[in-house]
Amino acid sequence: SQQGEEDPQALSIQEGENATMNCSYKTSINNLQWYRQNSGRGLVHLILIRSNEREKHSGRLRVTLDTSKKSSSLLITASRAADTASYFCAPKAADTGRRALTFGSGTRLQVQP
């Protein structure tokens, strides 16, 4: 099944800095989603980018998608302590109608105040 692999595994930055995390996957996709998880809680949907889109913005979030490299990146600008969380990508394979998501181990972001 399609699974994204997030990189780096962990990232520590100062408040106000930008944070960039990457996701790589193996097969053709219909779309790719990013989710955030605060410690020990449920995941929160951040953004969905379709395979025919190259860039998408939502507030301080910017997601890019390069289908030729089978990769995506999530940029959080002007980070805040509240952005401290784990971030997961979930690529949706093009050959499945099932809506279940597959996740990698995530990127753990620590924003120091």
Place this chain on the structure above:
Amino acid sequence: ETGVTQSPTHLIKTRGQQVTLRCSSQSGHNTVSWYQQALGQGPQFIFQYYREEENGRGNFPPRFSGLQFPNYSSELNVNALELDDSALYLCASSSTAGGRGDTQYFGPGTRLTVL
């Protein structure tokens, strides 16, 4: 519009026991998925239900079973608990309407500890 809720929040069981976890889907959602998340790992797909029928299953043994009810609430049952079943269990609901079925809305999870 109410969000996804799960109960209980925490649960402690011993090996060999059985457990039932519950999930109430977001209003208007007809699909529910269950995930298991071990400490430090990403969520792993257990199974999905659509209109009360199982609609896909991950790599989990038959002792993991589920139900979806007409009101789209759901249960996850685990029999013969093992120590490795200790994890955060997440329920997520979605809707097939409007072509937005790929976005899932997660509950806060149930933390299961097996001793």
